[in-house]
Amino acid sequence: MTDLLGRLPGYALRRAANAVMGELGDILGDRGFRITEAAVLLLVQDRSDLTSSQIGKTLDIQRANMVPLLNRLEAAGWIRRKPLDGKSLAIVLTAEGAAKVTELASVIEVYEQGLLQRVPEEHRDHLLPALNAIWR
Amino acid sequence: MTDLLGRLPGYALRRAANAVMGELGDILGDRGFRITEAAVLLLVQDRSDLTSSQIGKTLDIQRANMVPLLNRLEAAGWIRRKPLDGKSLAIVLTAEGAAKVTELASVIEVYEQGLLQRVPEEHRDHLLPALNAIWR
């Protein structure tokens, strides 16, 4: 039973995700972001009508944990809380935030391309559909 | 740019790993294990001459964090610290631990098979090599 762990998809998934999140965390950290913040910003760039709760549901972040996260993004001047009614707030990018996200998307795109290059060509196109089949 | 996150391998990797670790964590938790403990036990089942430091290097666990982990496994009666010389300790399974690991390996095997079944057949065989290429 040599190399048992290397043959378990679950373990490989964990190690691969840890490696990638570590690398991406360093890259984004150099630019003042955390990974989860980057995900929120990219989502908000896509859609400017989402509330904190909706973002949380989409990204699997607890509503309660969205608060300090958005506070940080707001304090940095990248997002704004825009009232939709007396209860809900839409999260929208500021002009400064939009510029930051453009830079961010570019950095991430470069990293993701490099990531795919690590995967042997015959497996490359299968990675994303396989991963999405697991959690979606 | 709709569904941007769904097209990023890094994000998909994170979500898939979180989903799988959550499920596996529940399954193992019902049996009194944490995921990392299970990994240690499987590795020790494979090789009975490894020290705490070597296990940590193999599984990417800090030496300092191995201590409470092994303490728990030892307190449960599943492993034993066996002196190799005046400095190093080999981690070996007890008889009770060996039985527990056999059960554990079976539970994990069932889960991993089910996990692979979620992946469409045309992508299935590519998952493990693609993941291992990313971190190994």
Place this chain on the structure above:
DNA sequence: TATTGTTATACTCTATAACTATA
């Protein structure tokens, strides 16, 4: 001089419960 096991500690990330104001 480097390594092993260990202790203590800090930090990040995430989960839970409860409260309020509004739909």
Place this chain on the structure above:
DNA sequence: TATAGTTATAGAGTATAACAATA
């Protein structure tokens, strides 16, 4: 009555620094 935003807090999991003993 359910939902949104919020507060406070607790728990994992992981990282760092330091130390004694031994290789």
